[in-house]
Amino acid sequence: MYGTDTTGSPYAPHTDADRAAMLEVIGVDAVDDLFDIPEDVRFDEEFGIESRTERETRRLVRSILGRNDDLTELLGRGHYGYYVPSLVDHLADRSEFLTSYTQYQPEVSQGFLQALFEYQSLLVELTGLEIANCSMYDAATALGEAATLADRVRGTSGHRVLVPDLLLEGRRSTLANYVAGTDLAIEEYPTEDGTVDVDALSAAVDEEVVMVYAENPTVRGTIEGELDAIGDLVADEDALFVLGSDPIALSLLQRPVDVGADVVVGDASVLGLPTSYGMGLGLFACREDYLRQVPGRLVGASEDATDRRAYTLTLQTREQHIRRERATSNICTNQAWVALRTAMHAASLGPSGMVDLAKRGVTRAENLADRLDDLVGVVAPVHGRRHVREFVAHVDQPAAAIADDLETRGFAIHVVGDHEIQVCVAGVPDDRIDAFVTAFTEVVR
Amino acid sequence: MTDESADGNPSQERGEQARYDQARYVDDGQYEPLLAEKDRTEVEIDADDSPLPDDLTRDAIELPELSEPELARHYTRLSQMIYGIDSGPYPLGSCTMKYNPKFTEDVAALPDAAVHPDRSEGSIQGTLELMYRLQDYLARIGGMDAVTLQPPAGAAGEFVGIRVAAAYHEHNGEDHRDEVIIPESAHGTNFATAALGGYEVVSLPSDDEGRVDLEALEAALSENTAALMLTNPNTLGLFERDITEIAEMVHDVGGLLYYDGANLNALLGRARPGDMGFDVMHYNVHKTFATPHGGGGPGAGPVGVVDDLAPFLPAPRVRADGSSGSEQTYELFDPEHTIGQVHGYQGNWLVLVKTFAYIARLGDEGLTDASAKAVLNANYLASQIDYDVPYEPFHHEFVASAGEQDAADVAKRMLDYGVHPPTTKWPEIVPEALMTEPTEVESKATLDRLAAAFDAVAEEDDETLAAAPDRTTARRIDQTSAARNPRLSWQALADDE
Numbered sequence: 052m053y054g055t056d057t058t059g060s061p062y063a064p065h066t067d068a069d070r071a072a073m074l075e076v077i078g079v080d081a082v083d084d085l086f087d088i089p090e091d092v093r094f095d096e097e098f099g100i101e102s103r104t105e106r107e108t109r110r111l112v113r114s115i116l117g118r119n120d121d122l123t124e125l126l127g128r129g130h131y132g133y134y135v136p137s138l139v140d141h142l143a144d145r146s147e148f149l150t151s152y153t154q155y156q157p158e159v160s161q162g163f164l165q166a167l168f169e170y171q172s173l174l175v176e177l178t179g180l181e182i183a184n185c186s187m188y189d190a191a192t193a194l195g196e197a198a199t200l201a202d203r204v205r206g207t208s209g210h211r212v213l214v215p216d217l218l219l220e221g222r223r224s225t226l227a228n229y230v231a232g233t234d235l236a237i238e239e240y241p242t243e244d245g246t247v248d249v250d251a252l253s254a255a256v257d258e259e260v261v262m263v264y265a266e267n268p269t270v271r272g273t274i275e276g277e278l279d280a281i282g283d284l285v286a287d288e289d290a291l292f293v294l295g296s297d298p299i300a301l302s303l304l305q306r307p308v309d310v311g312a313d314v315v316v317g318d319a320s321v322l323g324l325p326t327s328y329g330m331g332l333g334l335f336a337c338r339e340d341y342l343r344q345v346p347g348r349l350v351g352a353s354e355d356a357t358d359r360r361a362y363t364l365t366l367q368t369r370e371q372h373i374r375r376e377r378a379t380s381n382i383c384t385n386q387a388w389v390a391l392r393t394a395m396h397a398a399s400l401g402p403s404g405m406v407d408l409a410k411r412g413v414t415r416a417e418n419l420a421d422r423l424d425d426l427v428g429v430v431a432p433v434h435g436r437r438h439v440r441e442f443v444a445h446v447d448q449p450a451a452a453i454a455d456d457l458e459t460r461g462f463a464i465h466v467v468g469d470h471e472i473q474v475c476v477a478g479v480p481d482d483r484i485d486a487f488v489t490a491f492t493e494v495v496r
Numbered sequence: 497m498t499d500e501s502a503d504g505n506p507s508q509e510r511g512e513q514a515r516y517d518q519a520r521y522v523d524d525g526q527y528e529p530l531l532a533e534k535d536r537t538e539v540e541i542d543a544d545d546s547p548l549p550d551d552l553t554r555d556a557i558e559l560p561e562l563s564e565p566e567l568a569r570h571y572t573r574l575s576q577m578i579y580g581i582d583s584g585p586y587p588l589g590s591c592t593m594k595y596n597p598k599f600t601e602d603v604a605a606l607p608d609a610a611v612h613p614d615r616s617e618g619s620i621q622g623t624l625e626l627m628y629r630l631q632d633y634l635a636r637i638g639g640m641d642a643v644t645l646q647p648p649a650g651a652a653g654e655f656v657g658i659r660v661a662a663a664y665h666e667h668n669g670e671d672h673r674d675e676v677i678i679p680e681s682a683h684g685t686n687f688a689t690a691a692l693g694g695y696e697v698v699s700l701p702s703d704d705e706g707r708v709d710l711e712a713l714e715a716a717l718s719e720n721t722a723a724l725m726l727t728n729p730n731t732l733g734l735f736e737r738d739i740t741e742i743a744e745m746v747h748d749v750g751g752l753l754y755y756d757g758a759n760l761n762a763l764l765g766r767a768r769p770g771d772m773g774f775d776v777m778h779y780n781v782h783k784t785f786a787t788p789h790g791g792g793g794p795g796a797g798p799v800g801v802v803d804d805l806a807p808f809l810p811a812p813r814v815r816a817d818g819s820s821g822s823e824q825t826y827e828l829f830d831p832e833h834t835i836g837q838v839h840g841y842q843g844n845w846l847v848l849v850k851t852f853a854y855i856a857r858l859g860d861e862g863l864t865d866a867s868a869k870a871v872l873n874a875n876y877l878a879s880q881i882d883y884d885v886p887y888e889p890f891h892h893e894f895v896a897s898a899g900e901q902d903a904a905d906v907a908k909r910m911l912d913y914g915v916h917p918p919t920t921k922w923p924e925i926v927p928e929a930l931m932t933e934p935t936e937v938e939s940k941a942t943l944d945r946l947a948a949a950f951d952a953v954a955e956e957d958d959e960t961l962a963a964a965p966d967r968t969t970a971r972r973i974d975q976t977s978a979a980r981n982p983r984l985s986w987q988a989l990a991d992d993e
Contacts, residue, residue: 055599060858060865062595062786062937065872069940073876082868085875087735087889092772094765098636102859105599112853115629116608118622118823126612129840138564140605142571150580150596152588153792155919158968159911161527162574163791169531169560172985176559182984186793188648191840199692224811224836228659232694274552303541306554318840328623329613329841330794342982348792352989353978356963356971360526365978371651371688372922376697381688384649384782384797386844388790398531398567402539402559413547437548454616463615 055105122463123483124326127441127475128270129190129219129318132326133299133408134478139323139395148391153348153384157363158355164362167387168350170394177301178315178336179308184347186319186386187333190295191222193316194264195229196335196346196380200314201262201291202233203344203379209259209290213240215247217270235261245273245434245443249280256288266295266317267304271473272416272441273434274304282311297321297334298397300439303409313338321477322400323392332389343369346380348387412440415476415484420444422488423474428495433471441475443467446495453494460490510913510967527969528573531560532986577969578791579916585938585946587877589893589919589931590683590731592761592783597857600787600850609849613841617827624826627814627842630852631798637855637863638760638777639770640800644809646843650758651685653778653797654725656810658693659835660776660801661723661752663808667833670750673722677751679708681732681923683758686725695722702925706732706887708742721751727759728772731923731931733874733890743773752776752805757797760784761935762871762892765864769800776801787850796847807832812842867892869936873943877934880947882954886926893933895926896950903928905961906953912967913949 055061065073070082079085103111124132143149147162154160154167167185174183187193198212212230214223216239227237240263241251247265256263263285267275275281278294285292294312296304299321307315320332335347343366351365371378397405416438423431423444431444446453450466457464465473476484538558543550562570580586586593603609611620631643647653658676665673676690677698690697698716703709707730717724724746728736736742746753755769755777761784769777781787782795789795801809812828819825858866870892878885883896896918898906907917907930918932930950934943953961965971983989 060862060869060936062597063866063869064937064939065869070872073872073940077872077875077879082872085871085889086766086891087737088763088767089735089737089740091740092767094639094767094771097860098633098765098863100633100636100855100859100863102861103857105597105857108853108857109599109603111856112603112626112849113606113608115626116603116606116622116849118625119608119611120619121608122615122619124612124615126614128614130613132610132612138567142568142575144601145572145575146582146596147575147578147580149601149788149790150582151578151791152586152591152593152789155588156579156907156911156917157973158908158965158970159579159916160577160791161969162577165528165530165577166571166574167791168985172530172532172987173559175985175987176557181988188652188794188844189840191837192648192652219840221837221840225838225840228655228836228838229692231659231662232692274548276552301554302557303546303548303553305552309554325610326612327609328611328620328845329839330843330845330847331840349982349984351978352983353974355973358525359970361970361973363973363975363978365975365982365984368979371684373684375684375687376691378684378688378691381651381655381685381692382649383651383685384780384789384795385793386648387792387794388788389794391791395567395571398560398562398570399564401561402537402557403561405559406539406541406557410547417547437552458616458619463612463619465614 122458122461123479123487124463125474125479125487126463126465127477128465128473130326130329131321132478133321135323135325135396136399138399139392142395143388143392148388154364157361161362164350166391166394168352168362170390171350173394173397174334174336177298179306180315180336181339182342182345183336184345185350186390187335187347187382188386189331189333190316190318191225193333193335194222194295195226197293197314197316198226198230198235198262199233200341200344200346202235204341205261209261210234210236211260212237213255213260213263215240215242215265217242219270245269245271245436246275247277247281249277252281253284256284258288260288260290262291262293264293264295268300268439271434271443272438273436274439278305278310286311298393299405299409299412302405319393320389322396324389332386332393344379345369347382347385409439412477416440416442419474419476419484423491426492426495440477441473443471443473446470446472448495456494457490462487462490527577530986531562531570535560535562537561584915585934585942586916587918587932587934587946588916589895589933590758591919592933592935593789594786594935595937596786596788597854600853603853604846604849609846621826624814626849626852628816628826630848631814633855634779634798635800637764638779638800639768640777641803642806642809643798643800644813645798645848646810646839647778647797647799648839648843649793649795650778650780650797651689652838653799654685654689654756655692656799656838657754657776657778658689658695660805660808662693663833663835664805665722673720675720676722677716677724679726679730681730681925682725682727683756686756706734706925707736708738710738710741713742713745717745717749717751719749721749723752723754725754725756727756729759729762729891732887732895733893734887735891739772758783759892762867764867765860766867770802776805781847781851785851785854787847787854794844794847796844796851808835810835810838866936873934873936873938877932877943877947880944881950883930883950893931895923896930896932897926898928898930901928901961903930905964906930908972909953909956909961909964910949911965913952915946915949
């Protein structure tokens with residue numbers, strides 16, 4: 052009587068006899084008698100949503116999503132479609148991982164707590180900072196949380212938050228919403244040739260600045276060369292240096308702690324998730340000094356009654372279910388399962404695999420830029436900097452027209468200016484890169 | 497107590513979680529070593545074989561290095577040390593832990609579900625259509641006029657609601673409104689969200705029957721009121737019968753009424769927040785529509801609003817472009833007075849795909865039946881337990897009192913009976929609260945087993961409760977030392993030893 056062909060409420064296992072017996076015990080005639088809803092707000096209509104069998108529902112979703120074009124995506128700018136090993140899907144989909152709740156009863160949640168502890172440990176190794184939480188929603192919200200952290204640890208001594216003029220609109224806008232309830236003001240500082248203009252930043256930093264944000268790599272794929280200078284000038288004003296990055300880039304690029312970063316944010320879903328229309332995993336790591344001001348959940352090691360090592364959510368007095376309006380953040384449901392996937396993907400790569408993946412991002416991007424640069428009417432990369440994963444190219448023809456033409460040939464790229472496109476190699480197999488170069492050559496011919 | 501399960505014959509009365517020290521004894525004082533303790537390798541970044549100069553790279557990285565079979569076993573063992581909804585009943589009040597149908601995982605894994613967020617609108621018509629249809633489903637279910645799917649969790653949805661309310665008041669020249677009223681028994685996220693939005697929180701006491709005290713509300717309301725945040729049924733499971741009057745009172749002073757969707761599972765097809773006078777609401781799709789909680793997330797917290805507030809919703813939203821012909825097309829647009837974004841892209845998309853599939857599967861008939869059985873189950877379970885339930889008539893959840901017992905200890909002891917305990921010690925209006933929500937997915941037989949666990953624990957003495965649990969993977973964990981001496985990574989553990 053149950054199963055995939057049933058419509059109605061197929062996951063409620065009551066038999067008619069059960070229901071009758073239960074009603075009798077409760078002492079009412081009908082389920083309707085249990086609803087204490089005044090007549091004037093009762094809903095007596097229908098939603099107009101048809102019930103379907105499981106098979107019909109799968110067909111419906113497949114047919115809707117089937118309207119998407121099948122394109123090779125040479126897209127990045129903060130969101131990357133690296134190949135995710137099958138190991139991750141199969142193990143993360145084990146139903147104990149998938150169907151459990153936040154670990155409020157740690158004695159029956161040791162497996163998830165340990166996986167999250169291992170995820171935190173991964174971020175500690177990558178950033179060199181002592182503390183990492185076990186997830187925020189995405190890079191943009193993690194940036195917003197970093198700003199409110201800066202506001203708390205700096206008290207009232209200033210209100211300026213400096214961000215690069217290259218910052219993605221989605222991140223800037225999210226940050227603006229997060230600080231809307233504070234007196235923080237967001238200001239831009241200039242970049243020069245795709246990286247931070249340190250002189251201009253230096254001129255902008257004063258004692259009113261509570262936080263400076265920079266990214267490595269930048270949204271244009273360039274690698275910052277003067278992070279330690281930024282760290283120094285931010286430290287001179289006792290502001291927080293918040294660095295945006297991701298686990299793959301961090302495997303190769305300068306360690307945040309070595310350049311004076313106080314907080315690292317970014318999107319950790321670069322490992323563990325496919326492109327997923329922008330679904331993310333907010334990375335958040337910081338200095339130990341801010342331990343009691345950290346937003347989000349922390350998993351700590353402890354011991355159980357048999358003196359064996361055991362894990363538990365800890366320092367929960369920072370969280371909203373205990374501290375209410377004095378909490379460090381309102382985040383409750385987080386991205387735990389994505390953090391699990393990220394930890395699994397990182398473990399399957401191992402340290403050599405992580406470093407190799409990052410290195411290939413440099414060499415493959417530079418190789419593709421060289422091949423495009425050889426074409427008439429194309430300059431790639433635009434910036435005279437080292438790149439990882441992606442780069443901006445100048446095209447003599449209108450960029451939008453080139454992107455449209457490429458789309459009809461099965462390729463998606465970014466348009467970032469009237470005559471600027473951006474191309475990303477992350478997750479794109481070599482044979483598709485070759486096919487892209489062939490198509491691109493025809494388009495710009 | 498001795499290990500009764502060593503003979504592999506678990507007790508009839510009590511449950512027992514899989515314990516990996518039985519199958520694979522670990523002799524170093526751990527249930528399962530960390531990956532980094534099994535094998536780790538330091539890889540140096542050598543300038544000779546690096547594509548980048550030394551000054552742009554780190555020196556070295558040290559991480560676990562294990563084979564795929566070793567990883568498969570590690571994560572399988574970890575999974576066996578977790579209690580999920582597929583392990584047994586999970587009656588966590590206010591959390592709505594339902595069974596998660598398996599087919600939704602398959603539709604979320606369809607290759608067409610995974611597209612880059614910067615794709616052209618023309619090339620992702622499927623994604624946009626599914627978003628549009630889900631917006632429409634949610635609007636109908638909530639009785640709302642417009643819906644955004646962007647908030648990545650319920651608390652993020654609350655934040656959107658508060659930001660939209662602020663933008664609305666500011667647009668109307670009423671930015672002096674700096675207070676948000678919240679019942680004392682509300683979810684902690686309400687308070688934290690209002691504070692994040694820059695509002696003063698005005699706490700509202702309950703009346704003797706556990707509902708909003710109208711006199712206290714009258715006193716709290718003023719020209720400074722931006723919004724009242726409320727859930728209905730409230731956290732005691734009680735329907736706020738005066739909701740129409742409450743809405744009038746809030747609207748009379750120019751405030752907005754916000755609906756916390758955590759308890760919407762009780763109302764599906766029976767009542768709609770929009771019809772009750774709520775102006776803005778969030779949906780916890782991972783609760784009401786049974787998409788997996790994933791050990792704490794991801795969820796999604798779409799927000800619905802009435803027409804007046806729609807121009808302020810986050811950007812972008814999806815609309816049908818009105819083109820005629822055989823196939824409707826969809827496009828993104830920015831609402832006129834949008835607050836901007838609250839997530840870097842469009843939120844937790846894969847969760848939304850699962851939500852759509854769940855709602856499309858159940859339809860009117862299933863959704864309405866779900867709320868009926870959720871309420872039936874809560875009432876049946878409450879009638880079967882020996883603990884006092886002071887407030888009624890409740891709907892999908894009830895709050896029992898552990899009385900003289902410590903509710904947290906009761907919870908630990910329930911673990912020994914193989915069931916997950918209720919939410920404990922909250923709301924504080926009930927002493928030693930056991931906030932219980934069985935949801936619609938439990939059978940009578942399972943509810944009887946749950947009730948037997950409640951009742952067995954009710955008979956036990958404080959000493960037994962304080963020593964619990966003893967049949968779980970780990971025994972009672974020392975929370976104090978975890979907080980006093982925080983060790984949050986394997987590196988910190990290594991430093992410690």
